[in-house]
Amino acid sequence: MRHMAPEARDQFSVAFICTGNRFRSPLAAAFLARAEEDVPLRIVSLGTLELGPVPALPEAIEVAERHGLDLGSHVARTIRDVDLEPFDLVLGFERAHIATAVVDAGARETHTFMLAELVSLLDQAPLSVDGAAPAERARARIAQANRLRAFPAAEFELPDPLGRPARAQRKIAARLETLVRELAAKLFA
Numbered sequence: 001m002r003h004m005a006p007e008a009r010d011q012f013s014v015a016f017i018c019t020g021n022r023f024r025s026p027l028a029a030a031f032l033a034r035a036e037e038d039v040p041l042r043i044v045s046l047g048t049l050e051l052g053p054v055p056a057l058p059e060a061i062e063v064a065e066r067h068g069l070d071l072g073s074h075v076a077r078t079i080r081d082v083d084l085e086p087f088d089l090v091l092g093f094e095r096a097h098i099a100t101a102v103v104d105a106g107a108r109e110t111h112t113f114m115l116a117e118l119v120s121l122l123d124q125a126p127l128s129v130d131g132a133a134p135a136e137r138a139r140a141r142i143a144q145a146n147r148l149r150a151f152p153a154a155e156f157e158l159p160d161p162l163g164r165p166a167r168a169q170r171k172i173a174a175r176l177e178t179l180v181r182e183l184a185a186k187l188f189a
Contacts, residue, residue: 012135021047021076031180079105116156121145122186
């Protein structure tokens, strides 16, 4: 087991991984930061592709603005920039994201899920950790979800919005917001 300083145990670290780090992962990071302002979080968003420091897609910026969020200063980063091993939770949107996070960036397999997969597993894993700090409750929930998991099915994948019509992109963003809100409630409540 890795050792953490006491102050680090109070903070919960989450990495969101998508393909280009221009729509799904920056939006998910912003949604989670807003949903859990009272929980000490370290949130990063990354992509599996090396695109250089390009901005979020205009459609993602627009979606964020409609939700009162700002992605205007976001620049794409790759998983090659970050060691994912110490993260409490690594979330992708496709099976390829989680495989790449584990193989190429050192994410612990037991802490790496597709977002929709983890939300589904948490539904099956009711656990009360009364009196524990939010970060400790979340770590306990992730351990329980990991014990319940099977090979993640394609049904849990949230498609890449790049090149899709605006209506499809808005639908993906709405699903993403719902999943992040459910995740926050199931991990930290």
